[in-house]
Amino acid sequence: xxxxxxxxxxxxxxxxxxxxxxxxxxxxxxxxxxxxxxxxxxxxxxxxxxxxxxxxxxxxxxxxxxxxxxxxxxxxxxxxxxxxxxxxxxxxxxxxxxxxxxxxxxxxxxxxxxxxxxxxxxxxxxxxxxxxxxxxxxxxxxxxxxxxxxxxxxxxxxxxxxxxxxxxxxxxxxxxxxxxxxxxxxxxxxxxxxxxxxxxxxxxxxxxxxxxxxxxxxxxxxxxxxxxxxxxxxxxxxxxxxxxxxxxxxxxxxxxxxxxxxxxxxxxxxxxxxxxxxxxxxxxxxxxxxxxxxxxxxxxxxxxxxxxxxxxxxxxxxxxxxxxxxxxxxxxxxxxxxxxxxxxxxxxxxxxxxxxxxxxxxxxxxxxxxxxxxxxxxxxxxxxxxxxxxxxxxxxxxxxxxxxxxxxxxxxxxxxxxxxxxxxxxxxxxxxxxxxxxxxxxxxxxxxxxxxxxxxxxxxxxxxxxxxxxxxxxxxxxxxxxxxxxxxxxxxxxxxxxxxxxxxxxxxxxxxxxxxxxxxxxxxxxxxxxxxxxxxxxxxxxxxxxxxxxxxxxxxxxxxxxxxxxxxxxxxxxxxxxxxxxxxxx
Amino acid sequence: xxxxxxxxxxxxxxxxxxxxxxxxxxxxxxxxxxxxxxxxxxxxxxxxxxxxxxxxxxxxxxxxxxxxxxxxxxxxxxxxxxxxxxxxxxxxxxxxxxxxxxxxxxxxxxxxxxxxxxxxxxxxxxxxxxxxxxxxxxxxxxxxxxxxxxxxxxxxxxxxxxxxxxxxxxxx
Ligand SMILES: Cc1cc2nc3c(=O)[nH]c(=O)nc-3n(C[C@H](O)[C@H](O)[C@H](O)COP(=O)(O)O)c2cc1C
Ligand code: FES
Numbered sequence: 070x071x072x073x074x075x076x077x078x079x080x081x082x083x084x085x086x087x088x089x090x091x092x093x094x095x096x097x098x099x100x101x102x103x104x105x106x107x108x109x110x111x112x113x114x115x116x117x118x119x120x121x122x123x124x125x126x127x128x129x130x131x132x133x134x135x136x137x138x139x140x141x142x143x144x145x146x147x148x149x150x151x152x153x154x155x156x157x158x159x160x161x162x163x164x165x166x167x168x169x170x171x172x173x174x175x176x177x178x179x180x181x182x183x184x185x186x187x188x189x190x191x192x193x194x195x196x197x198x199x200x201x202x203x204x205x206x207x208x209x210x211x212x213x214x215x216x217x218x219x220x221x222x223x224x225x226x227x228x229x230x231x232x233x234x235x236x237x238x239x240x241x242x243x244x245x246x247x248x249x250x251x252x253x254x255x256x257x258x259x260x261x262x263x264x265x266x267x268x269x270x271x272x273x274x275x276x277x278x279x280x281x282x283x284x285x286x287x288x289x290x291x292x293x294x295x296x297x298x299x300x301x302x303x304x305x306x307x308x309x310x311x312x313x314x315x316x317x318x319x320x321x322x323x324x325x326x327x328x329x330x331x332x333x334x335x336x337x338x339x340x341x342x343x344x345x346x347x348x349x350x351x352x353x354x355x356x357x358x359x360x361x362x363x364x365x366x367x368x369x370x371x372x373x374x375x376x377x378x379x380x381x382x383x384x385x386x387x388x389x390x391x392x393x394x395x396x397x398x399x400x401x402x403x404x405x406x407x408x409x410x411x412x413x414x415x416x417x418x419x420x421x422x423x424x425x426x427x428x429x430x431x432x433x434x435x436x437x438x439x440x441x442x443x444x445x446x447x448x449x450x451x452x453x454x455x456x457x458x459x460x461x462x463x464x465x466x467x468x469x470x471x472x473x474x475x476x477x478x479x480x481x482x483x484x485x486x487x488x489x490x491x492x493x494x495x496x497x498x499x500x501x502x503x504x505x506x507x508x509x510x511x512x513x514x515x516x517x518x519x520x521x522x523x524x525x526x527x528x529x530x531x532x533x534x535x536x537x538x539x540x541x542x543x544x545x546x547x548x549x550x551x552x553x554x555x556x557x558x559x560x561x562x563x564x565x566x567x568x569x570x571x572x573x574x575x576x577x578x579x580x581x582x583x584x585x586x587x588x589x590x591x592x593x594x595x596x597x598x599x600x601x602x603x604x605x606x607x608x609x610x611x612x613x614x615x616x617x618x619x620x621x622x623x624x625x626x627x628x629x630x631x632x633x634x635x636x637x638x639x640x641x642x643x644x645x646x647x648x649x650x651x652x653x654x655x
Numbered sequence: 656x657x658x659x660x661x662x663x664x665x666x667x668x669x670x671x672x673x674x675x676x677x678x679x680x681x682x683x684x685x686x687x688x689x690x691x692x693x694x695x696x697x698x699x700x701x702x703x704x705x706x707x708x709x710x711x712x713x714x715x716x717x718x719x720x721x722x723x724x725x726x727x728x729x730x731x732x733x734x735x736x737x738x739x740x741x742x743x744x745x746x747x748x749x750x751x752x753x754x755x756x757x758x759x760x761x762x763x764x765x766x767x768x769x770x771x772x773x774x775x776x777x778x779x780x781x782x783x784x785x786x787x788x789x790x791x792x793x794x795x796x797x798x799x800x801x802x803x804x805x806x807x808x809x810x811x812x813x814x815x816x817x818x819x820x821x822x823x824x825x826x827x
Binding site: 504 | 682685686690692693716720723727728731746748751752753755783785786789790793795797
């Protein structure tokens with residue numbers, strides 16, 4: 070599928086200043102003022118503004134065709150047609166937002182390209198879902214009153230679905246690079262790090278390490294040059310958050326990385342993006358090119374005397390390359406196989422130089438922490454987990470999507486309210502947490518708060534915030550096999566416990582699935598798991614058996630049914646299909 | 656670029672792709688090996704030994720190292736693709752909604768697993784362990800340039816049947 074490019078917002082663009090290199094502070098401030106005027110005009114002038122959410126999920130459902138139909142229908146009129154990104158609500162796609170003169174922007178959901186003419190002439194009003202960013206209007210409710218949006222507090226996602234991601238002017242009008250400007254001119258590195266520390270921000274890549282502490286050691290590291298890496302690999306099978314920030318607001322990520330570079334004294338920033346996300350890569354590269362053009366990257370940024378270089382690198386479909394040291398090896402052009410630590414990467418990272426690595430979402434939080442202050446951020450969330458968290462869901466729920474909610478929201482609110490509960494015909498059986506690194510929770514656990522610490526006691530984990538709801542059709546033995554087989558396939562093969570242990574687990578699970586298991590196999594699974602967890606070199610092996618152990622703990626009776634009664638209660642496993650068919654696929 | 660299988664890829668095109676990759680120093684050259692291979696893989700659907708050699712030469716490294724990368728990273732192929740290429744999402748939404756049945760069906764009905772090509776050269780599949788990002792339409796595949804969601808084995812047969820009767824996609 071070929072993509073059409075955003076055409077500039079025609080008439081409004083006349084207001085833009087020449088967009089060459091901005092030589093100094095004043096030039097940036099003038100540019101920002103002009104971009105802001107242009108943005109305000111866009112929404113205040115008496116003209117129709119049509120925005121279509123195009124991102125990696127909506128384009129699979131015809132969003133590009135919807136956009137093209139809008140352009141076609143409105144050719145010759147003074148209407149502005151914009152290509153924004155999706156807003157996280159997969160269930161709404163493709164959606165179109167229309168702002169008519171004298172009206173607020175109204176969002177219409179699930180629009181087919183063939184419906185566009187009717188939509189634009191106003192004869193599809195029954196499909197209006199809500200008013201974006203405002204109160205109810207003419208019987209149409211505020212979008213923020215919809216359960217999917219009601220619980221959200223959008224900081225990282227503030228611009229996602231609102232700005233044109235390929236327009237640096239849109240981003241700057243909505244505040245991009247203001248925090249960067251602050252650390253270049255108005256704030257010392259110590260002050261900036263103090264804000265990050267005070268914010269309590271913990272890493273969003275899974276481990277939850279305090280960002281302030283990492284930055285402090287990065288700043289103190291003596292060797293030169295130093296590097297900052299944004300970890301946008303996101304190779305887990307259960308999550309789709311980081312790519313959406315790239316698709317919707319790439320400048321926010323870039324700004325976070327540039328701030329880290331300036332504050333930690335790093336000469337060069339990197340963003341390592343998973344190769345599976347062509348649109349994320351394309352939009353991020355565009356953002357980098359525009360920032361270079363304006364002189365926000367390069368020598369003597371805005372005349373501040375500070376210089377930052379930037380490189381984009383893309384992954385090759387190996388999950389392990391999300392692990393910090395493996396990612397650095399991948400950047401250096403070798404196989405992504407983790408190494409033992411110490412030395413930590415802030416001492417010895419890329420090219421044996423100090424390297425500060427953070428997850429995309431972590432860095433995307435930085436601009437607001439700088440402009441609004443660490444104390445503001447620390448006022449959101451729970452005691453040990455500050456701020457908001459991006460969370461995604463998969464499986465048979467009604468309103469699937471990515472949301473940004475305050476830390477500490479209950480899992481039940483997420484599942485039953487935000488994500489709309491189960492689809493018709495599906496009964497909730499469990500929710501897998503922490504992706505392929507932790508265990509599931511059952512219905513009787515759903516009232517716990519979602520943050521870094523609350524779920525671990527039950528064997529769950531926040532991880533990167535990707536939850537998987539599963540229903541009565543999913544066999545937990547088969548599900549455990551799926552996750553163990555994932556880890557078997559993705560093991561980098563460097564250390565023996567992980568390389569040999571995971572295949573051994575799969576073999577034993579298969580025996581159970583075939584109806585040839587014994588109760589002794591359950592003990593064998595636990596023992597082998599223990600060895601893998603205790604002896605593996607890196608974070609992949611050290612948690613690889615957790616999903617299996619979690620499934621065995623939460624659904625012990627279902628494992629026993631396979632062994633003692635020789636039946637798979639859901640009818641999934643080969644026991645109940647054909648005794649000979651061992652599923653070969655992983 | 657045609658998707659039809661051939662035993663070698665056009666090295667003149669590879670040279671042209673490589674001519675745009677101009678590292679400033681040895682470290683940058685090493686950082687660009689993966690990028691060079693990705694471009695070739697993207698363009699041709701696979702990377703041949705001869706192309707890998709050109710990359711090694713161009714970036715001042717050994718073909719062993721280049722081959723080590725090709726075999727480590729799942730996105731690379733070292734053999735040509737069939738006429739059609741399908742990414743089968745096996746992420747967790749797809750799993751929870753039945754992608755295992757599709758994978759099994761491709762094995763039973765077409766004789767292919769991850770990375771394989773059908774005997775008649777019509778179809779190559781790659782089973783993707785990550786998530787393709789269209790989780791609400793799981794299970795989900797991307798066949799050539801088209802997306803298909805909410806699949807069952809029967810619906811997959813219909814989708815494949817249509818693609819086969821249309822022939823190879825002209826442009827990649
Ligand atoms: C097997 C494995 C895969 C990982 N994948 C990712 C990933 O895709 N993205 C990410 O940000 N962190 C990933 N991590 C965590 C990183 O090693 C690291 O902790 C993180 O990027 C640090 O950033 P943060 O402190 O901002 O979270 C992974 C870790 C392991 C062990
Ligand atoms: S898991 Fe298949 S599209 Fe997300």
